[in-house]
Amino acid sequence: MGVKGSVLAIDAGNSKTDVALIGADGSLLSTARGGGFQPPVVGIGTAVDVLGATVERVLASAGAGVEAVAHVSACLANADLPVEEEQLTEALGARGWGRTVEVRNDTFAILRAGVDEPRGVAVVCGAGINCVGMLPDGRTARFPAIGRISGDWGGGSGLAEEALWYAARAEDGRGEPTELARALPGHFGLGSMYALIEALHLGRIEYERRHELTPVLFAVGAAGDAVAHGLVDRLAQEVVAMASVALSRLGLLDEHAPVVLGGSVLAARHPQLDDRIAGLLAVKAPKAVVRVVKESPVLGAGLLGLDHTGAATEVHDRLRAQYT
Secondary structure, three states, X not given: OOEOOOEEEEEEOOOEEEEEEEOOOXXXXXXXXXXXXXXXXXXXXXXXXXXXXXXXXXXXXXXXXXXXXXXXXXXXXXXXXXXXXXXXXXXHHOOOOEEXXXXXXXXXXXXXXXXXXXXXXXXXXXXXXXXXXXXXXXXXXXXXXXXXXXXXXXXXXXXXXXXXXXXXXXXXXXXOXXXXXXXXXXXXXXXXXXXXXXXXXXXOOOHHHHHHHHHHHHHHHHOXXXXXXXXXXXXXXXXXXXXXXXXXXXXXXXXXXXXXEEOHHHHOOOHHHHHHHHHHHHHHOOOEEEEEOOOOHHHHHHHHHHHHHOOOXXXXXXXXXXXX
């Protein structure tokens, strides 16, 4: 088996996968994008097959004879528990893409992409919400992050559900008035929450389109609506609670440490949310240094891979320069 390249970096989310082949000097040899990674829906074998199609394209485009690399660094959605990471490590290892394989939850990719060394905490709020932290010595902090049964609140999908709940109760008189009762159905060209409830229930509006309501919630909150404002404020509290707990577990709460924010909701830079997060963190973790990550998460997977191989700082810097 010929080996060329140092790291095969994989960032696999629910909707898309990015794969990059990285040379020993930090250069990008080839890249490709593929479909989403959803083992809970299709099973591990089928999910890895989908992933494999993208990996094979990357290896093939790097040149004749490339079949494997020194190390596979895979940051995968739905690898929420250590036992799931172990199962996926075994599944990826069986494909023979690299001499060694390390699987992590995809939140670690966002964290590593946003820090100069593997030290700090990341909170990601996209469709769901998650938080991880890590130290150079390998210690980590994390949460199960599998929904309400693991204590989660927030994420784009969760916010949309909360907004619908308050809007429905406002319209039928069970709850306090809120502009959400007009704005949410209005987004779909409907005149009432009843009409929106019916359309969602009967499938005339696809379930996946509920995420479109999250920006509506933020807009209504920014206009001064008390209910919407309260939901945005609660999300800020959740973000800070996760970050401060992770910092504390790693002994970083009283140190200057990065807190990286990522995911579609946090990357949208809603002023109310940003300001509230900054204010709460100033109390909970006054030395935390907050930044919103803009780099591609596959960069983080690649940097984690270079960390594993013991690559020099200039190799890390060369790879980062190609993504920034």
